[in-house]
Amino acid sequence: MSNQPEAPEKGKDFVRQIIDKDLETGKYGDRVQTRFPPEPNGYLHIGHAKSICLNFGIAEDYNGRCNLRFDDTNPVKEDTEYVDSIKEDVHWLGFDWKENEFFASDYFERFYAVAELFIRAGKAYVDDLSAEEIREYRGTLKEPGKNSPYRDRTPEENLELFRKMRDGDFGDGERVLRAKIDMAAPNVVLRDPTLYRIKHADHHRTGDAWCIYPMYDFAHCLSDYFEGITHSICTLEFENNRPLYDWVLDALIECIGSGACGDDTTAVTGGGATPQERPYQYEFARLNISGTVLSKRKLIQLVQEGHVDGWDDPRMPTISGFRRRGYTPESIRDFCDRIGVAKADSMVDFALLEHCVRQDLNERAPRYLGVLHPVKLIIENYPEDQEDVFEMPLHPEDESVGTRKVPFCRELYIERADFMEDAPKKFFRMSVGREVRLRFAYYVTCTGFEKDAEGNITEIRATYDPATKGGWSDDGRKVKGTMHWVSARHAAKAEVRLYDRLFTEENPGNPGGDKTFLDCINPDSKEVRTECWVEPALADMQPGTHFQFERTGYFIADAKDHKPGDKLVFNRTATLRDSWAKIAKKG
């Protein structure tokens, strides 16, 4: 530990640098409070994971708190199914909001109190203009808007109308409450933004208690304020809304300061030590990943139109999709650490995410043998009634993981791709006359093969060398190739689901031309193989277990369909890096 004044720590993102400064100046004392504020109108995706890691990560780093707050101000879009999935996903990622679980809907009464306060202070008015008229009056990006004819109603009149709005005296869309700011503001967000709208709709938590609901710009900053948030971190598209965020809070603090809210200020004051201790908003670039879409609208469309098998389809970039695919929370958090936090729009290479899972799974996944595209291999000189049982390590770099027993007999299954009739020099696997190693078993030399009428190879034959038991030889003989295998007599049958990228384009969200993202869907993104043979040890594997099929890839026993001892179902998480594929491609 040194006492030297530290320059901002190298590599710290700009948000943490801001927090460092605020801590230095004591802007909030030593308090650091963030929040993750999803709207419960869809499942969380990897883009949310970036925000979750940022907000909860900051709370951890600075010994602060991070609230989970549901931004549920629009009853027609929201549902409790989504709040349940969001909680599950945040927990799964490894974060805990403890008792700090909030809903914007819990503040409806307080929002309403602030609205009345603004009306009394002449900062808000009820407008009778229709939605269309409001749009016309707003002007355009380059031309100023004009005032609504209802803009100068008295506070008394506004208060009466607003109460009638709350009482349900008007139909949807007949009135709105607007902030009185500036219809000529160059930032259109400030041209008298809507604060409340009428929606006679049941809310997933408040039922029919309300028929007016606050808008995001009004509710979000107030929620932050009520909860004593210090740093309100959101994505870049909200940069335009920041002046409004500031306007609402400044207006409220001004009202409190002027005594406008009377003796009892508890309904409108914030969670800071003083009313002035208010949150500020900071924006970072949202995550984009190559080869997928991360927009809620598009994801919900994929689910509802049946292009995928639900929100947790292993091809989906949702948290639940990655979970079912076999990604670990550690790998996703590592990914979020590596991509950084900045303000430049960016598109992260999917290969980085894949690298993160591979790295994590390489360390922790036990190894097994499984043949996905089987062809029979007959060891001609191995007696029919003989068997071996080999004890194989579960992990090549970590003995402590232990071993498992793998039976061997005369008839085996090997991978079709491990045999070539006319093998090039660089092909190290099986071909007539060549000797290869069967992993941890024996050296075998291929003697021939058989084909059916269509020319498909139906059976491969070989002889084994009993002196190479265990898969090695001390006579200086070398084999270049090592192959995995499964004893036909002992193998368990399994269904293996091979997943590939869901889209064919690098940026399916913006494919160019007349194409939409749906036109970019990869028709071969899912291959279900029902005739796979795996070593017997996998028969009692529990759902959700990660493992590696040696030489093939990382897999997980499917959480929903895999039944130990009955139906075996494995999802491919990621392939292993395949340098042979590169060599073969080069020719």
Added chain:
RNA sequence: UGGGGUGUAGCCAAGCUGGUAAGGCAACGGGUUUUGGUCCCGUCAUUCGUGGGUUCAAGUCCUACCACCCCAGCCA
């Protein structure tokens, strides 16, 4: 002349007080290896969107320009 942002390698991204371009991914070589995996070692920006300027010295300061993103929901 609407306003607000952003431009550092194929992809992310450090760089803050000007001193001679971190790191990761990808790619490409080589070594180790009973997984063509892992691991190890090496290569990969004479240049920071562009042009001017200030300075002994500019990715960092000034200036002009260019490109891209966001904003006209009673969505968030």
